[in-house]
Structures are given as structure tokens and as C-alpha cells.
Amino acid sequence: MQEQILEINRERYDHKNEERHLYKAKPGLNEDIIREISSSKNEPEWMLQKRLKCFEIFKKLPTPTWGPSLDELDLNKIIYFIRADAKKNSKSWEELPDDIKKTFERLGIPEAERKVLGGVGAQYESEVIYHNLRKDLENQGVVFLDCDVALQQYPELVKKYFMTSCVSPSLHKFAALHGAVWSGGTFIYVPKGVKVITPLQAYFRMNAEKMGQFEHTLIIIDEGAECHYIEGCSAPQYASSSLHAGCVEIHVLKNARARYSSIENWSRNTYNLNTKRANVDENGVIEWINGNMGSHVTMLYPTSVLRGRNAKSDYIGIAFAGKGQNQDTGTKVYHLAPNTTSTVKAKSISKDGGITTYRGLLMISKGAMNSKSSVNCDALMMDNISKSNTVPYMEVKEDKVDIGHEATVGKISEEQVFYLMSRGLSEEQATQMIVSGFIEPIVKQLPLEYAVELNRLIELEMEGSLG
Amino acid sequence: MESKILFSNEIVEKISSRYSEDSLIKDRRLKALEIFHQLPEPKFRYGISITLDISGLDLNKINPLEISERDTVEIKAEKPVIVEDIRKAITSIPDVREYFMKAISVDNKIDAFTAAFWQNGKVVYVPKGTVLKKPIEIVSKIDSGNMMEYVLIIVDDSSEVTIIEDLSSETINTSKGEVCFSGKLAEIVVKENSIMHYASIQNLGMEFFNFVKKRAIVGADSTLNWLDCCLGSRYTRADIITRLSGRGSSTNNYGLFFGTGSQQFDLNVGTIHAERNTVCDMMTKGALNDRAKAVYTGLVKINANAANSNGYQKEDTLLLSPDAEADSIPQLEIDNNEVKCTHGATVGQVDKEKLFYLMSRGIPANESKKILVEGFFEPMIQKIAVENVQNKLREIVAERVVIR
Numbered sequence: 001m002q003e004q005i006l007e008i009n010r011e012r013y014d015h016k017n018e019e020r021h022l023y024k025a026k027p028g029l030n031e032d033i034i035r036e037i038s039s040s041k042n043e044p045e046w047m048l049q050k051r052l053k054c055f056e057i058f059k060k061l062p063t064p065t066w067g068p069s070l071d072e073l074d075l076n077k078i079i080y081f082i083r084a085d086a087k088k089n090s091k092s093w094e095e096l097p098d099d100i101k102k103t104f105e106r107l108g109i110p111e112a113e114r115k116v117l118g119g120v121g122a123q124y125e126s127e128v129i130y131h132n133l134r135k136d137l138e139n140q141g142v143v144f145l146d147c148d149v150a151l152q153q154y155p156e157l158v159k160k161y162f163m164t165s166c167v168s169p170s171l172h173k174f175a176a177l178h179g180a181v182w183s184g185g186t187f188i189y190v191p192k193g194v195k196v197i198t199p200l201q202a203y204f205r206m207n208a209e210k211m212g213q214f215e216h217t218l219i220i221i222d223e224g225a226e227c228h229y230i231e232g233c234s235a236p237q238y239a240s241s242s243l244h245a246g247c248v249e250i251h252v253l254k255n256a257r258a259r260y261s262s263i264e265n266w267s268r269n270t271y272n273l274n275t276k277r278a279n280v281d282e283n284g285v286i287e288w289i290n291g292n293m294g295s296h297v298t299m300l301y302p303t304s305v306l307r308g309r310n311a312k313s314d315y316i317g318i319a320f321a322g323k324g325q326n327q328d329t330g331t332k333v334y335h336l337a338p339n340t341t342s343t344v345k346a347k348s349i350s351k352d353g354g355i356t357t358y359r360g361l362l363m364i365s366k367g368a369m370n371s372k373s374s375v376n377c378d379a380l381m382m383d384n385i386s387k388s389n390t391v392p393y394m395e396v397k398e399d400k401v402d403i404g405h406e407a408t409v410g411k412i413s414e415e416q417v418f419y420l421m422s423r424g425l426s427e428e429q430a431t432q433m434i435v436s437g438f439i440e441p442i443v444k445q446l447p448l449e450y451a452v453e454l455n456r457l458i459e460l461e462m463e464g465s466l467g
Numbered sequence: 468m469e470s471k472i473l474f475s476n477e478i479v480e481k482i483s484s485r486y487s488e489d490s491l492i493k494d495r496r497l498k499a500l501e502i503f504h505q506l507p508e509p510k511f512r513y514g515i516s517i518t519l520d521i522s523g524l525d526l527n528k529i530n531p532l533e534i535s536e537r538d539t540v541e542i543k544a545e546k547p548v549i550v551e552d553i554r555k556a557i558t559s560i561p562d563v564r565e566y567f568m569k570a571i572s573v574d575n576k577i578d579a580f581t582a583a584f585w586q587n588g589k590v591v592y593v594p595k596g597t598v599l600k601k602p603i604e605i606v607s608k609i610d611s612g613n614m615m616e617y618v619l620i621i622v623d624d625s626s627e628v629t630i631i632e633d634l635s636s637e638t639i640n641t642s643k644g645e646v647c648f649s650g651k652l653a654e655i656v657v658k659e660n661s662i663m664h665y666a667s668i669q670n671l672g673m674e675f676f677n678f679v680k681k682r683a684i685v686g687a688d689s690t691l692n693w694l695d696c697c698l699g700s701r702y703t704r705a706d707i708i709t710r711l712s713g714r715g716s717s718t719n720n721y722g723l724f725f726g727t728g729s730q731q732f733d734l735n736v737g738t739i740h741a742e743r744n745t746v747c748d749m750m751t752k753g754a755l756n757d758r759a760k761a762v763y764t765g766l767v768k769i770n771a772n773a774a775n776s777n778g779y780q781k782e783d784t785l786l787l788s789p790d791a792e793a794d795s796i797p798q799l800e801i802d803n804n805e806v807k808c809t810h811g812a813t814v815g816q817v818d819k820e821k822l823f824y825l826m827s828r829g830i831p832a833n834e835s836k837k838i839l840v841e842g843f844f845e846p847m848i849q850k851i852a853v854e855n856v857q858n859k860l861r862e863i864v865a866e867r868v869v870i871r
Contacts, residue, residue, distance in 0.1 A: 363516060381804030384771070390799040395516050396814045399786035403814040405797065411804040 015106060016236040017099040019208050020085040021125070027210065028076040031055065034180055037081050041148050041183070044155060050162075054169040054179030061173040067359065068297045068326040073271045078212040078243050080181045082125040089131045089146055100124055107234065109203050117230075118198035119144040123215055124205050126183040137196060143189040144200050147216045150187030157189060161218055166249040166305075167277045174245045174273040178214050182247065185215035190225040190256075199228040199261075206235035206270075210242055217248040221256040221284075231262035234294065235270055241296065243271045250278035252286050254308065261289040261446060264298070268324060272298040282308030282337075289445050290317040292327050301359065303332040306340040306368075313342040318442045321354025321386070330360035330392075335368040335401075344375040347442060349435065350386035357389040362396075362403065369400040377407035380438055476500065478531055479583060485536075489557045492588075495568045499582035506576040511733065517762055517794045519731050521702055523646045524676045526577070529613050531584035540587045540616060544603040548628070553588035553619060562621050562656075563590050570654045570682035570710070577704075578680050580615075581650030587616040591630070593661075595623040602629040602664075602853055609671070610637040615650040620665075622657045622689075631856055632667035635699070636675060646701070647675050655683035657691050659713060664692045666851040670699035670863065673728065677703045687713030687742075694851045697724040697732055698863055708737040708766075711745035711773075722751035723847045723860075725867050726759025726791070737766035740773040740806075749780040752847050754840055755791035756867065763795040767810065771802040780810035785817060785843060787836075787868075837868045 023040065025033050034055055038048040063070055086097050093101055093110050104110060104122055113120040119133035121144070128146035137144070143154065151158045163169055169179040186202045206213045213235075221227050235242060244266055252258045258278065266272050272295040278286040288302045304313035319327035327350075333342040348356035358377045379388040390407045412434050420430035436443075479500055483493040511519035542550040549560065556563045573579045591603060607616065622628060634651070649671060657663050671677055677700040685691045697703050709718045724732050738747035753761055767778035784793040795812045817839045825835035841864055848860045 365516075379801070381801065384774070384804050386804065388799070388801045390797075390810065392797060392812075393513070393517075394793075394795045394812060394814065396784075396786070396793045397516070399789045399791055399816055401786075401815060403812075405795075405810075405812040407797075407799060407810050409799055409801045409808040410806065 015103065017103060017207050021082050021208070022085050023081070023083040024208070025079055025081040027079050029080055029181065033080055037181060037183060040083070043151060046159065047151060051180050054176045057169050058173060058176035058180055061170070061176055063173055067299050067328045068355070070271065070297065073241060073243065077210055077240065079208065079210050080212050080214070081183060082208050082211060083127055084125045084129060086124065086129045088127055088129060089149060090129060091132055093130060096129060100129065103205060103207070104130070104203065107203060107205070107232070112201070116198065117201050118196055119200040121146060121186050121202040122205070123184045123202065125208055125211065126213065128184045133200070134198070140194050141191040142194060142196055143187065145187045147185035147187045147218060148183065150218070154187070154189070157220065158187070158218065161220055161249065161251055162216070163247070163249070166251060166279050167247055167275055171275065175247060175275045178216070178245045178247045178275065181212070182214045182216040185246070186217045186219070186229070188219045188227060188229060190221045190227045192222045193224045195226040196228065199230050201230040201232070204231065204233045204246070206242060206244070209238040210240050211235070212243040213246065215246045217246065219248070219250045219258060219260070221250070221252050221258045223253045224255040226257040228259040228261070231260070233262070233264045233266060235267045237267040238269060241269050241271060242267070243273070244295070245273045246275070248276040250286060252278055252280045252284035254281045255283045256281075257285040259287040259289070263291040263293065264295065265293045266295040268294060268296055270295045272300060274300045276300065276302040277305065278303070278313070279305045279307060280311040280313065283310045284308060285312045285314070288313070288315045288317070288331065289442070290315070290329070292319045292329055296324060297326045297328070299328045301330050301332050303334070304342065305334045305336065306342065307336045309337045310339045311337060312340065315342070315344045315346070316442050316445055317346045318439055319348040319356050321348070321350045321356045323352040323354060326355045328357045328359055330358045332361040333363070333373065335364045335371040335373070338367065338369045338371070340368060340371045342373045345441065346377045347380070347439060348388065349380045349382065349438070350388050351382035353385040355387040355389070357391065358407070359391045361393045364396045364398050364401050364403070366397040368398050371398065372402045373404070375405040378438070379407070379409040380435070381409065381411050474500065474503065481532060482584065482586070486554050488554050491557060491564065491567065492554065496583050499573050499579045502573050503576055503579035503583055506579060509576050513762060513764070513794070513796065519702070519733055519760070519762065521676065524648065524702070526580055526648070529648055534586050534613055534615065536586065538587055539607050539609055539614060540589050541606045542589060542591060542604065544591065545599055545601055547594050547597055548599065548603060549590070549592040549594070551590045551592070553590050553617065556590040556592070560590065560592055562592065562623070563619060566621060566654060566656050567619060568654070570656070570684050571652055571680060577650065577678050578652065581652055581678065585615040585617045585650070585652065589616070589618050591618070591620045593622040593626045593628050595625060597623070597626040597628065599628050602631045605630060605632040607634045608637060609649060613648040616652070618651070618653045620653070620655045622661045622663050624659045625661060627662040629664040629853060630666070631853060632665070634667065634669045634671060636672040645674065649675050649677045649700070651679045653679070653681040655681065655691065657683065657685045657689045659686040659689060661689045662692070663690070664851065666694040666696070666853070666856060668696045668698065668856070668860065669703065672699065673701050675700040679703070679705045681707045683709045685709060685711050685713060685716040685718060688715045689713060690717045690719070692719045692850070693721060694847070695722045696860060697722070697734065700730070702731045702733070704733040706735045708739065709747070710739045710741055711747065712741045714742045715744045716742065717746040719850070720747065720749040721847055721850050723844060724751070724753035724761060725864060726753070726761060727756045727867050729758045731759070732761040734761065735764045737768065738778065740767070740769040740776040740778065743772065743774050743776065745773055745776045747778050750847070751782045752844060753783070753793070754785040754787055754843065755793055756787040756869070758788070758790045760792040761794070763797070765795070765797040765810070766800065767808055768800040769803050769806050769808060774803055774805035776803070776806045778806070778808040782812045784814045785840065786814065787817070787840070840868045841865060
């Protein structure tokens with residue numbers, strides 16, 4: 001019964017299309033592939049040099065050993081670049097090949113676009129195949145493009161912000177790898193004072209086996225502007241591992257506000273080694289909403305660098321680890337300026353031997369006086385073979401601060417289950433209701449269709465969890 | 468070059484024969500020395516930006532053969548508690564043979580150094596069914612340079628004892644900012660159905676680099692109550708881990724630290740729940756003044772077989788000066804879901820509202836702050852039910868609360 005439900009559950013993600021591509025790199029990575037990627041995109045020389053420099057750094061940096069084991073990830077077997085057989089950056093879904101169109105329809109993207117979104121980008125394998133922005137937003141000067149296209153159209157902005165002050169290639173091995181082979185992704189520029197109320201969304205889909213996807217998301221919210229950006233990710237299940245090493249850079253300028261939501265639902269053999277980081281200037285606000293459901297191993301720690309006075313970071317995260325999954329997530333906040341505030345709410349559920357870890361860093365640098373931070377982590381363990389770890393680092397170099405950290409780990413309270421059952425619910429319904437209540441504070445922050453999807457995902461994953 | 472000659476097996480042989488040690492002791496020393504040579508230089512770095520400064524400490528300058536043979540550890544205990552030099556006890560008390568260097572695994576270079584070259588070795592053995600009102604006192608007063616010691620405490624079934632440990636130093640005539648090294652290894656075994664209270668107060672002089680490693684094994688239905696007070700020394704590494712290895716065992720692990728000047732504390736406190744129905748309550752409170760710095764690493768580990776266990780961990784740090792620095796890494800590792808486990812950590816200043824209240828009652832700002840800091844520590848001080856120890860701690864705290 002349980003097997004069957006899990007099948008149905010993943011069906012819309014697991015459907016694979018026949019692989020049709022215009023170009024597919026050989027597995028493994030070398031300088032020629034990097035030059036090939038760069039020249040096929042007709043990139044300026046400085047970007048090629050940047051890629052090659054990143055590759056040098058990648059070769060030098062060690063694989064991190066402090067988290068989940070990455071021993072089974074063979075970087076020489078990954079295919080670093082695939083160009084799908086489809087027109088790039090179509091403005092209409094009708095221009096896409098049928099199978100690809102169907103894939104995205106199954107994921108509900110075109111429908112959501114019609115209803116609630118201000119703009120949509122869709123990436124298939126290494127490149128973006130659909131991109132559209134509502135006219136009214138375009139008229140206000142909002143730029144929402146495939147990152148490859150942005151490099152051609154706005155080289156100055158990209159040169160200034162691409163892997164410079166936010167994510168440095170030497171941050172870690174996979175950031176360097178990303179810099180060497182990045183392709184596709186999203187570029188958003190919201191001009192001064194423009195408030196984008198309807199969210200912009202991108203969906204990243206890996207279809208081919210042993211694929212590596214390295215989309216780059218660069219978001220610049222200019223002074224006083226606002227934007228909400230949503231990212232969804234998925235891939236079908238294959239026998240061999242695939243790799244996702246994306247990079248998100250968000251620049252929140254003075255008085256600006258950015259909200260970044262993402263639900264990552266990679267297949268259960270994907271290594272999701274993602275880098276997300278935001279620089280927040282004076283009075284700026286960054287909000288992270290982060291859901292990690294899929295993948296085999298996730299190592300993801302969205303980072304806020306609060307470098308302007310009164311800057312603020314809110315992080316809400318949920319991680320779900322089922323059988324064979326290791327969700328190592330959390331957030332890093334650097335308080336570098338006075339009066340900066342951060343809140344962290346992290347929840348995790350582990351089940352069927354899954355491992356969830358909250359790994360976080362809170363750093364208050366000297367001079368960041370009157371900074372406030374509150375960190376809350378709650379972990380729910382559904383059974384006895386699962387694991388849950390909490391590893392929060394707090395580094396405080398300033399005395400005029402107020403910092404609190406709290407974490408709890410436990411199972412579903414028997415009393416709560418008993419109460420609900422006494423009101424006529426079955427044990428299974430009661431458990432589901434409690435789990436839904438546990439994730440409720442996070443779900444309600446999500447856009448509606450994601451909230452529904454998350455609820456359904458968790459509901460289905462929980463089904464059959466009781467004998 | 469010099470270090471290779473200095474730390475040879477020969478030195479261990481010499482120390483061992485000087486005290487006519489049992490071959491078991493000598494073997495453990497040699498093993499530790501082997502590990503010492505294998506291990507890399509210790510790094511005092513954690514996380515992103517936490518670094519501790521141990522410059523000035525150079526193990527290569529310590530000649531184990533030149534350390535004073537004088538016994539610096541004095542233990543006062545009523546009968547029937549047995550206090551004995553370990554070299555004798557290892558043959559006369561079978562448990563000593565069994566538990567010697569059992570709980571401690573030598574896993575860093577400095578502890579390996581101590582394990583290879585310690586001079587004073589003491590055993591406190593509490594026989595079955597001993598209930599003592601009067602505390603057992605372990606007083607170490609270091610009066611010359613470097614010191615390394617080993618202590619094994621065994622509390623046999625159905626006993627209840629209180630141990631007060633006092634580690635301090637005479638002012639040592641150190642010319643040109645010379646530094647001293649103090650290494651201490653302690654193993655505590657609480658067998659079944661027993662209670663042990665263990666309070667230790669470290670108030671060494673500022674010339675000391677102090678490295679303490681304590682490992683405890685707690686048996687079924689037993690309780691071990693710690694109160695570990697780190698007050699003195701230029702640099703302290705206190706590494707205290709309790710293993711709840713018997714069903715229904717529990718530990719209350721309380722800690723207190725107060726740093727002034729440029730003192731550094733590197734505190735590592737942990738509990739391993741290795742059996743069912745085990746409970747731990749860990750609570751550390753500290754205050755840092757001037758340029759003092761503290762790193763707190765806490766761990767509650769609940770093994771897969773330890774169902775129905777509860778873990779609680781809390782650390783509060785008060786920063787009394789703009790140059791003080793507090794880092795904490797409270798960790799949880801939970802492998803069983805039939806448990807309750809929470810942890811928390813706070814870092815902040817003296818509560819402004821409370822301060823305002825006291826000042827509104829006519830108490831000057833500095834005095835008010837002092838009262839609040841004393842009040843902050845008071846609940847910890849009351850954990851140890853020995854009045855003169857409480858008073859001593861209050862005195863030390865009051866002495867240090869000089870708000871600048």
C-alpha cells in the first residue's frame with residue numbers, strides 16, 4: 001500500500017522524457033568543456049576567464065568532510081552540460097516541444113503563471129527554454145531574464161554582481177565548480193522604488209541521467225524596491241547519481257526588500273549542494289523560505305550578510321528526510337552592522353531512517369551593537385531508526401546584543417494522538433493532523449499553490465507511516 | 468630536533484621506574500606517548516571565526532623528568548573511603564585495575580602528553596554502601612611550575628558521597644611572563660544505585676595554561692551531579708563528558724565560569740545516553756568581563772538504544788564588557804525518537820529593565836550591575852549543598868564583579 005502511494009506521489013516528478021539534445025558534453029570536467037560552454041553561449045572573454053579561474057580554485061579546494069559523506073558522488077561521471085532540443089527562451093509554451101511542454105504542465109507551471117505569477121522562467125537541463133514577464137512589469141523597468149541572456153544584454157550589471165561581493169568562488173569547492181560550469185538560471189533587476197507584488201517564478205528541471213545542473217540566480221533589488229521570487233526544482237529518478245550545484249546571489253540594496261521562496265524536490269539520488277547568499281544593505285530585508293523534500297544528500301545553508309544598519313533577515317526552513325535521505329540544512333547570518341536583526345525558524349521531520357541536521361551559524365561581529373537574533377529549531381522524529389542532529393554555531397564578538405537559541409527534538413506526543421483519537425479520528429489521521437500542525441507556521445508563509453503542494457507531499461509521505 | 472630527544476620512551480621508562488610502577492601503568496603511558504607522536508599539533512579553531520590564543524605554551528619546553536616529585540595533591544576523606552597512590556592501589560584494589568584509563572580515550576596531543584608523563588596519581592575508592600555526610604576534599608595547590616596529575620574515583624554500589632575539588636596555585640615567581648602548564652586527567656566511575664556530588668573549583672594563577680579532561684561512567688540507577696567552576700588560569704580547556712551507561716542513570720551537569728582580564732575558556736561539556744531511561748540536565752552559566760573570551764561546546768547524544776531518555780542543555784552567557792567574546796556551539800545528536808531533548812543558549816548583557824528597577828530604588832549603576840551578576844550566578848552556587856564552598860564561590864564572584 002505504502003509503496004503504491006509513494007509511486008503516485010512522485011509520479012509527476014518521476015516522469016522522464018526521452019533524451020533529445022543538440023549538444024551533450026562527455027562525462028567529467030576539463031578545461032575544454034568549460035571553453036565549449038562559454039563559446040557556445042558567445043560569452044565575453046572576462047566570463048571565460050572567470051570560469052577558468054573558478055576551475056583552478058575548484059581543483060585546489062578540498063571536498064568538505066564536516067557534513068554528510070560525499071564519497072559516493074563521482075564528479076568524473078557527471079555530465080556538466082546538455083543543451084536540450086528546444087528553442088531557447090520561448091515566449092510562449094506552444095513553441096516548446098510537446099514532451100517538454102507536458103512536463104511543465106504536469107508540474108503545474110503554465111497554470112500558475114496564468115493565475116498568480118508576474119513572470120515565469122523554465123529551465124530544462126542546462127538552459128532556459130521558456131521565459132516570460134508580464135507587460136506591465138516590463139514597462140516599469142523590471143528585468144527578468146535567463147542569466148545567459150542577461151550576460152549579453154546587461155553585461156555591466158552582471159560583471160559587477162556575478163560572483164563578486166556576494167558568493168566568492170573560493171567560498172567552497174562546489175561554489176567554485178558552479179562558477180566554472182554555470183549555465184542558465186535567472187536574472188532579476190528591480191529598479192529603484194518599484195514594488196513587484198505578484199511573484200516571479202523559475203522552475204528548474206533536470207531530465208537526463210547523471211546530469212549536473214548549475215543554474216545561476218542573480219537578483220538585484222535596487223533601493224526601495226520589493227520583489228518576491230519563487231524557485232521550484234525537480235528531477236526524475238535514475239539509478240545513478242546526479243548533481244545540483246546551483247548558486248543564488250541576492251543583492252538587497254538600501255531600503256529594499258526581497259523574499260526568496262524555494263521548494264526543492266530533487267529525485268532521491270541527487271546530490272543537492274547548493275549555495276545561496278544575500279548581501280543586505282541599510283534597512284534592507286531578506287526573507288528566505290526554504291523547503292527541502294527531495295534529494296539523496298542536501299547541503300544547503302542560505303546565508304544573509306547583514307552589512308547595513310537595521311538590515312534584517314528572516315529564515316524559515318523545513319526539511320523532510322525519508323529513507324536514504326540526508327538533509328543537512330540550516331542558515332548562516334552574519335551581523336556586520338549595528339541594529340541588525342535576524343530570526344530563524346527551522347523545522348525538520350525524519351522518517352524511515354532519514355537523517356536531518358540543522359547546521360547553522362550566527363555571527364555577530366565587533367561593532368554590530370544592538371543586534372538581535374533568535375534561533376528556533378524543532379525536529380520531529382517519526383520512528384526509531386531515524387536520526388536528528390542540531391549543530392548551531394554562535395560566534396559573538398560584541399556585548400550589546402540579545403541572542404537566543406532554542407531547539408527541541410522529539411516524537412509526536414502520544415497525548416495529542418490520544419486526544420484526537422478520542423474525538424473520532426483514526427490514528428493515521430491524527431498523526432497527519434499533528435504533522436500538518438507542526439509544519440503549519442512554515443506552510444502558511446508559502447504561496448498558495450506551494451502550500452497545497454507541500455501539504456500534499458507531506459501528507460502522502462506520511463501515509464502508511466503507522467503500521 | 469630537541470623534542471624528539473625529549474619525549475622518547477626512555478623518559479617514560481625512567482618515570483615508571485622512579486615510582487616502581489606496575490607494567491599496566493607503564494603500558495598505558497607508552498601507548499599515550501605513541502598517540503602523542505602520531506597526533507597533529509592541536510588547533511584552537513572552531514566554526515568560522517572562533518580562535519583561541521595559546522601562543523606562549525610550548526610543550527617542547529617541558530621536561531617531564533624535571534617536574535617536581537613533590538606530592539601536590541592532598542585528599543581528606545573519612546573511613547571507610549580509601550585514598551591511595553595509584554601505584555599501590557592498582558594491585559591492591561581490583562576495580563582500579565579494571566577502570567584505570569578505561570573511560571578516557573586519549574584523543575588530543577595535549578591530553579596525550581599528560582597521559583604519558585603525569586606525576587601525581589591518586590585513587591579515591593568508596594566501598595559498597597558508604598554514605599558520608601562530610602565531603603571528601605581533594606586539594607591541589609601547585610607551588611612550582613608545571614604539573615600533571617591523574618585521579619581515579621570509584622564509587623561502589625549503594626553509596627552517597629560529595630567530593631569537593633580545589634585546584635589553585637601559589638603565586639609563582641615567573642620572570643619575563645613565563646608560563647606554566649597544568650594537565651589533569653580524571654576518571655569517575657559511579658557504579659549502581661549510588662549518588663555522587665562532584666564540585667570542583669579551579670582558581671589557578673594567570674600564568675597557567677590549564678587542560679582538564681574528565682570522563683565519567685554512570686551505572687544503573689545512579690546519579691552524578693557535577694558543578695564545575697572555572698575561574699582562574701590564563702587559558703582553561705575543560706573537557707567533561709558523562710556516559711550514562713546504566714539503565715535509569717542520570718546526571719546533572721552544572722558549570723560556572725567567570726572570566727576577567729584576557730582569560731580564555733574553552734569548555735566542552737557532553738552527555739552520552741547509552742542506555743534506556745537516562746536523564747541529563749546540563750546548565751552552564753558564565754560571565755565575561757574585560758577582554759575575556761569563552762567558547763562553549765555542548766553535546767547531548769542519545770544513542771539508538773536509549774529510548775525514554777530526556778536531555779536538557781542550556782548555556783547563558785553575560786557579556787559585561789564591550790571587548791568580551793562568547794561563542795557557543797550547543798549540539799544535539801539524537802538517534803532514537805522515544806526521547807525528549809531540548810537545548811537553548813543565550814548571550815546578552817545584564818537585563819536593562821532589572822537594572823533600571825534597582826537604580827530607581829536608589830542603588831548606583833555599578834552596584835546594581837554587581838547585584839544582578841551575583842544573582843545570575845546564585846542558582847548555580849546553590850547547587851552544591853556545602854556551605855563553606857558556597858561562600859567561597861560567592862566571594863570569588865563578588866571579587867570579580869568589578870564593573871568598569
